[in-house]
Amino acid sequence: MIKADILSEILDKVNDAVLVLDKDRNLLFANKSAVNLIKLKNFEFGKNIFNILSDLEIITLFNKIFEKAEDSFEIKFKDRVLNIRKYLLNDIYKILIISDITASVNYKTFKMELVGNLTHELKTPIALIMNYAETLLLNKDLNDEKKEQFVSNIFESAKRLNDLVSDIILLHKLENESGNFVVKVPVKIQDIVGELKLAYDNGDKSVLFEYDDVEVFINKTHFVSVLSNLIDNAIKYSNGKNVLVNIKKDKIKDFIIISVDDKGPVIPDDELGRIFERFYTRSKSRNKEKAGTGLGLSIVKHISALYNGFVHVYKNRYGGNCFEVILSEKK
Structure with a gap:
């Protein structure tokens, strides 16, 4: 006893x-x-x-x-x-x-909100695809121009749906991934920039790069994801014609500084605390024609944490926003 x-x-x-x-x-x-x-x-x-x-x-x-x-x-x-x-x-x-049981209750609330947001975000492109497809099926006499327009709209909605599912899978993977890993093969910043230039060359806005021509021990998928999500965010919300991307390496402390500048409008103070939340989109400046998945900045935040880093945003000298990410090399 x-x-x-x-x-x-x-x-x-x-x-x-x-x-x-x-x-x-x-x-x-x-x-x-x-x-x-x-x-x-x-x-x-x-x-x-x-x-x-x-x-x-x-x-x-x-x-x-x-x-x-x-x-x-x-x-x-x-x-x-x-x-x-x-x-x-x-x-x-x-x-x-x-x-x-506060953490458990909060998690249940989070899951309910996530499911609600997911349902809303998935229904929109699915509904558009169904509506355009139904119109094509029921209206055999549509002219070729209308048919092409509807097919193009179906493709754009399907692409948005695919992007959303891909981002959900990536975010889930990041949330369950430990930061205890080593990158054995470095990537060249110049190669990453070259790929991104090709991707953004034909866009409405110019993406200008300044970078250190060095190798970094950052997972390539993570690196590209951080840069592309920040660039996409700047393109969607900026009124300016240019997006400025700067990538530097601190050779002494082994960390990488990524900054992406736009030319405004400045994010309101009351939204700064929420922009890294899942599915949050800036209300006043949202470009509905180029709406993203609402997960990009959340993905950037999670990747930053994996590399013992962080992401923050502040008003830049152009009257816009600067998103700055610090990543520690994994070697």
């Missing part, structure tokens, strides 16, 4: 708060998690718990706990969500187990 002191030591290792009270609500036991949660200081076991508690919010919490007839329930406490379980032992002792 386990001795009382050993049992007490075991319960002190438990993250959940564990309290034991008698039928008169005298506190007989509290593990360390309980002591920390309800701020017990200089107390003695055997006293009524309401004579021990001094914090008004905690007193209110325990009043709610004792008022509840259920043996298991959730309750909000400050900015936390607590799960309360009550057990009666030998009709004398009441055991309270209090678990902080």
Whole structure:
């Protein structure tokens, strides 16, 4: 049989708060998690718990706990969500187990919002494809120009759908990927820039590159994804004709600095904290004709974290925005 002191030591290792009270609500036991949660200081076991508690919010919490007839329930406490379980032992002792389930509740909320956003984002291109296809099927007498226009619209919607699915898969992979990896084969910045120039050459806006002609130990897919998502973002939201891309390597500290400048409009302060969220699109300046998947900046943020880096945005000297990413080499 386990001795009382050993049992007490075991319960002190438990993250959940564990309290034991008698039928008169005298506190007989509290593990360390309980002591920390309800701020017990200089107390003695055997006293009524309401004579021990001094914090008004905690007193209110325990009043709610004792008022509840259920043996298991959730309750909000400050900015936390607590799960309360009550057990009666030998009709004398009441055991309270209090678990902080805030992270779990937040994750469930996040999943619900994600599913809602996904549903909305997927339905739009699917609906467009169906509408254009149905029009083609039901109107055999459409002229060639109209047919070509509808087929082009179907292709653009299908491409958007494909881009969205690809970004969802990539983001899911990044969220589950550890940063504990090594890049064995470096990539040349010049080669990456060459590929990107070809991709953006025929666009409405010029993408101008300045870069150090060196090799870097960054995964090529990650590197291209960061650059293309930042460039796409600048093209969609900028009023200017040029997007400026600068890639430099700090040879002493082994990190890469990527900056992408546009010429405005400046992102409003109240949106700065949200632009890296999934499916968030800037409200006032959104270009609906060139709307992206809403995942690009979130992908950039996750890749930055994999390389012990970060991404931030600030107002640049052109009256626009500068997105700057810092990545540490993996070698």
